[in-house]
Amino acid sequence: MTNLIxxxxxxxxxxxxxxxxxxxxxxxxxxxNTEVVAKMIQEMTGGDLFRINTVKSYPEDYTExxxxxxxxxxxxxxPELSRHVENMDSYNVVLLGYPNWWGTIPxxxxxxxxKYDFSGKTIVPFCTHEGSGLGRxxxxxxxxxxxxxxxxxxxxxxSRVSAAKKDVADWLNKISMTL
Numbered sequence: 001m002t003n004l005i006x007x008x009x010x011x012x013x014x015x016x017x018x019x020x021x022x023x024x025x026x027x028x029x030x031x032x033n034t035e036v037v038a039k040m041i042q043e044m045t046g047g048d049l050f051r052i053n054t055v056k057s058y059p060e061d062y063t064e065x066x067x068x069x070x071x072x073x074x075x076x077x078x079p080e081l082s083r084h085v086e087n088m089d090s091y092n093v094v095l096l097g098y099p100n101w102w103g104t105i106p107x108x109x110x111x112x113x114x115k116y117d118f119s120g121k122t123i124v125p126f127c128t129h130e131g132s133g134l135g136r137x138x139x140x141x142x143x144x145x146x147x148x149x150x151x152x153x154x155x156x157x158x159s160r161v162s163a164a165k166k167d168v169a170d171w172l173n174k175i176s177m178t179l
Contacts, residue, residue, distance in 0.1 A: 009047025013097030
């Protein structure tokens with residue numbers, strides 16, 4: 001008899017609703033683009049959703065948020081998170097979602113990745129962006145989690161998230177991550 005390990009998925013994501021840059025203009029999003037994709041992935045994989053939130057909120061204004069994000073990146077900041085995954089050891093696959101901020105993962109995602117031991121886990125990145133794709137985020141994740149297996153990520157253009165279901169499904173099938 002073969003001992004098969006059942007895959008247990010966690011979809012951990014950082015997302016920002018409200019003022020966002022989409023297709024060259026600032027728009028008010030009721031749900032952040034990354035959250036939209038995370039929920040699509042949850043529907044397709046049956047994984048557990050976990051939203052990465054900070055103790056201190058980012059400014060309402062988009063430009064102010066980008067300035068804070070740039071300063072955090074420059075200072076290599078680790079914003080404090082407001083909640084934590086209680087049972088991280090029970091997950092062997094972590095689908096990690098984030099908007100591309102300044103060419104990489106937002107600093108709260110750095111905090112998240114440094115909080116847990118990802119040794120032996122599979123990390124599957126996905127990001128939303130307005131033209132910069134995954135940037136250097138995969139390399140940064142690999143540096144932070146050298147003992148994890150990193151699969152090829154998916155970059156979804158923010159202005160197209162509502163129509164991304166087929167792209168998400170195709171990507172999950174390609175990397176064997178569907179139910």
